[in-house]
Amino acid sequence: MKISVSNFTNYLKGSWFKWLNRFGVILGLLLVYLFFAALAPESFSSLRNLETIARQTAIVGIAALGMTMVIISAGIDLSVGSIIALTTVVIAWCLEAGMNPLLAALAGILMAALCGFLNGFLITRLQVVPFIVTLGTLLLVRGVAKGIAHEQKIDAPLSWLTELLAILPSGQRWMLFPPGVWLMILLALLVAALLKFTRLGRHIFAVGSNERTARLCGIHINRVKLLVYSLSAAFAGVAGVMQFSRLTVGDPTVAVGLELDVIAAVVIGGGSLSGGEGSILGSLIGALIMTVIRSGCSQMGLPNWVQEIITGVIIVLAVALDRMRHRTKE
């Protein structure tokens, strides 16, 4: 009798975790949202606020797309925040020089991708762990940004770039979200497809899951890593364009510590720092969870330090749940 009871609870545990495994992150987002919807003033659950949340998620969300690839390949990229700052500086500098806004944005993204290429190059050639290499480039890139901007903000003439993440004017309400948010959704779909349906995607998973197996199977590990870090930085560049859109100036001191938000988003979304695991949907929801907490707290009038405590607790809780899930599988 005792045995059958414990079997039954084991069964319940098993199916509960299986369920949690699949829908855990979405459930988490719902819980956090409902929590604030119940407690915060009514304005929190308004459509208007949803749009704000989406807008505020865009920067971290886009950077998280690249970071998801890096983390799946068992790497880490700490230079994302600095790359975003450099991108805003480059864009402002180009605009000030009279360049076409689209070209300016592309120049910023290209600059970012070059930083990522440098990361990948150093990691694969010097055989130094990604944590150290990107810690170095975090400082290096920030320094370059400050140098280009002469340690001050660069003002740029107004252009359509600043409208990417602006509140929609009443005439364009039919768009639901500003173009920047749509861009994030489009890129997310592309990256998700890349990870799932292409050779490169399968190679990224293989390298992260077991590098020795990947080597045995003839995968060009260095080539994959170089691509992953370049892509990650390019996405940081796109996030930089969004950042510029919000700031409307080039600011070399912006986005300090943003890489930690980005990593947290990926990790909350089920990415494993030991590689081989992670999903684009999860990372985006991870980013959303953090924005919802921020937005909810500020609407309830809670001070900043409370938000930070809650975000910290959520990160540890999410990863602890993830570990628990792994243990029950074994």
Add this chain to the structure above:
Amino acid sequence: MVQLNISSSAVHRLSMQNICRSFGATRALDGVNFSVAAGEIHALVGENGAGKSTLMKILAGALPPDQGEIFLDGRPFKPSNPLQARQAGVVMIYQELSLAPHLTVEENINLGVEPRHWGFLDKKRMRESAVKALQTLGHPEIRPEQIVKNLTLAEQQLVEIGRALAIGCQVLVLDEPTSSLSYQDIQKLFSLLRILKEQGQAIVYISHFLEEVKEISDLCTVLRDGKTVGTQITHELLVNQIIEMMVGRNIKQLYKKSRRQVKEPLLQVKNLSGNRKPIRTEFNLYRGEVLGIAGLVGAGRTELLRCLFGLEPVKTGEIKLAAFTGPASPAQRWLQGVGMLSEDRGNEGLALSLNLADNLTLTSLQKLGPCGLVLPRIQRNFSQQWIEKLDIRCRDVLQKAGELSGGNQQKLALARLLYHEVDIFLLDEPTRGIDVASKAQIYELIDQLVSQDLESGKSAKAILIVSSYLPELLGICDRIAVMYRGVLGPARPASQFTEHELMMEALNPVMPT
């Protein structure tokens, strides 16, 4: 009877009785008895996979036994972890030493048992205990303040023995202590062991080198297939008799060898050497044959395969592969129609957190869609096909590889080579640690591959197989070559060998005349 048991275990420092341990369906240990008295050097020998390491893991507290009892000085001994076993005085010294390389000799000797005075390190007493331990070792050239990583391997081993003495060792277990020592160092180690023996230590000596076993041990216990074959006084045994005890078994039906037709050479290796091993290898591998490589663990067999496949650098020599010559990367080897099965299934052979389909198709995803795309439906179909052909038991192709049993994992790793349609199979320990049913399936598959398959009209393959399991090599290979300390002997027809002769050659090679 009960009385006798108690009295006999009271005499012995260590007594392990009727130890059983299974891993899944495999019985690694099946009623093993093993006792060591104080002041005795007791050798434990057996083929790879006979159960020596499992037995020692149980003694060290790293594994619990399913059944059986252990007594230490007549008292029941049930270590639940290695630390407890150590504190009770059972100390293991493995091939890979466990010293902290950046610390000094005296810090290493006192590691974990540092003498303290008011919570601070008592440097004086620390020095005293280190000096005392080093005195016992009888090696004045090792000074307590030396940094361990600057010592030679033999000296490091002595420091580790010194540490065992400093923590009050009762039973000292040495696992293959001589495999990387020079002749002089071995003699020094032996004289130390004799001193320790006179001081009343109980010493367990595990080794493949039977000559050394004969030289140093008082008693010798032979394990085979998880059972104790016997315990005898060593100097009354001949090396030949020990070998006989180690190999005596009879499973012939397991292996299949159909009529095979040897064709052109596919792989020609001349004077190949790698960074440390292999030192010298020369052989041809022909289409339609299975060539076996025998030898002890650490003789350089695995390194040979890895050099051939481009996983380790080639220093000198020539590898000729049909139209290609010279070393190449694994990626190029796959393109040239060579596939390799790693001996380390969990850490290298498979990506355990990926699903079956990905693991199976990883080497040639380009078959699965145009323009760099991998179409899930095609990938599933391909995988399904091979999973059915090899009878891999799984829920579906999207199950993670790590959730399969060992035998099914191995079949999955083999299926990768079949899916890739390679011509040359480099197989490293293809049946290690898997159940008999899966073994039989793999043997049959190997036989099919080298025999001309008339139905499908596919040409025969060539297979190079490294194995430590001698009956398997004799059962499935056409020719066998023996590797000894990095040098590969000449390949001879398998029918010219007996298990006994293979073992002899692996231990003492026939010098080319």
